[in-house]
Amino acid sequence: MSQARRDDDETLLRGARAGDEGALDELIERHHGAAFRVALGILGNEADAADAGQEGLMRALRALSGFRGEASFRTWLLAIVANEARSVLRRTARRRETPLYADTPGPGRAADEEVALSAEAARARELLAKLPEKQRLAVQLRIDEGLSFREVGEIIRSSEGAARVNYYHGIRRLREWMEK
Amino acid sequence: MSSKSCPQLPDWVAGRLPSEEARAVAAHVDACAECAAEAGLLRALFAARPEAPRDLAPRVSAALRDNEPVVRRARRVRRWPGWAASAAAVMVLAAGAYWVGIRDAPDFSGLGQIPTEEGSAWISDDGIAAGAPVMDELSDDALLALLEEMGG
Numbered sequence: 001m002s003q004a005r006r007d008d009d010e011t012l013l014r015g016a017r018a019g020d021e022g023a024l025d026e027l028i029e030r031h032h033g034a035a036f037r038v039a040l041g042i043l044g045n046e047a048d049a050a051d052a053g054q055e056g057l058m059r060a061l062r063a064l065s066g067f068r069g070e071a072s073f074r075t076w077l078l079a080i081v082a083n084e085a086r087s088v089l090r091r092t093a094r095r096r097e098t099p100l101y102a103d104t105p106g107p108g109r110a111a112d113e114e115v116a117l118s119a120e121a122a123r124a125r126e127l128l129a130k131l132p133e134k135q136r137l138a139v140q141l142r143i144d145e146g147l148s149f150r151e152v153g154e155i156i157r158s159s160e161g162a163a164r165v166n167y168y169h170g171i172r173r174l175r176e177w178m179e180k
Numbered sequence: 181m182s183s184k185s186c187p188q189l190p191d192w193v194a195g196r197l198p199s200e201e202a203r204a205v206a207a208h209v210d211a212c213a214e215c216a217a218e219a220g221l222l223r224a225l226f227a228a229r230p231e232a233p234r235d236l237a238p239r240v241s242a243a244l245r246d247n248e249p250v251v252r253r254a255r256r257v258r259r260w261p262g263w264a265a266s267a268a269a270v271m272v273l274a275a276g277a278y279w280v281g282i283r284d285a286p287d288f289s290g291l292g293q294i295p296t297e298e299g300s301a302w303i304s305d306d307g308i309a310a311g312a313p314v315m316d317e318l319s320d321d322a323l324l325a326l327l328e329e330m331g332g
């Protein structure tokens with residue numbers, strides 16, 4: 001993430017804390033996509049991901065005073081969303097016998113709807129969903145959101161080094177699967 | 181061929197690099213078969229990254245705006261007969277148990293203060309203050325006020 005963007009988040013945060021609803025809306029607009037994708041990466045289906053994303057966003061934005069600036073705002077927010085998604089996963093796992101992720105279809109819409117999604121891109125994303133959770137999230141957070149390995153580690157609850165290893169294992173596996 | 185450009189591949193593919201750095205990575209990818217292959221995969225992944233449903237942002241915004249403040253001012257309490265207060269206590273306790281049952285306390289460390297049900301009370305869709313501790317220590321008046329709010 002560029003410095004300019006981080007500074008913008010800080011300005012918006014000041015506004016939101018002071019009760020500026022426009023600033024709050026801009027924070028939501030900026031981060032809801034990432035929040036949804038993180039929840040989807042953990043839960044594997046869009047309906048649950050939208051709910052967990054909403055819940056996590058609301059919890060974070062209602063508790064802005066708890067954000068101390070130790071991580072970037074986005075990392076803090078995404079960690080809260082991931083936390084929410086994991087607790088949803090634990091609750092649903094208790095209700096279901098089968099693992100949630102195994103055979104659920106990959107995510108749906110392309111980011112750029114003007115371009116028809118190539119079969120290769122769709123397949124890459126389907127295979128991504130089959131990686132173990134930490135590898136999946138490491139790859140996803142690095143490519144989709146541009147997080148550093150330190151930031152990835154904060155969300156997957158690992159060290160920076162382990163986040164990097166998870167990323168490269170995931171990439172290697174995906175390349176093998178794609179070549180088949 | 182390993183270079184300082186290799187770790188920048190995802191940012192290059194996603195168009196997040198300033199132009200000078202992007203040129204350096206592009207030159208490296210031309211010369212490095214490993215990175216060229218990885219870039220192909222990353223490009224495919226990035227092209228198909230999922231987008232949030234269109235109504236997510238407006239839903240969050242509206243929910244934050246519409247909900248009443250977390251700490252509600254006590255309303256004027258009507259005098260209820262004793263049996264009603266007991267029934268109220270049972271209902272409120274049941275509601276509390278429901279919340280305790282379905283909300284797991286998240287385990288979190290390393291990121292500073294993360295809001296949890298315990299750390300910051302918030303109002304759920306049905307108006308119950310989730311995370312509100314120990315329902316049975318509330319005074320009768322507070323209990324009645326809460327019940328009145330739950331009943332609308």
Ligand SMILES: [Zn+2]
Pocket residue numbers: 181182183185186208212214215
């Ligand atoms: Zn290379």
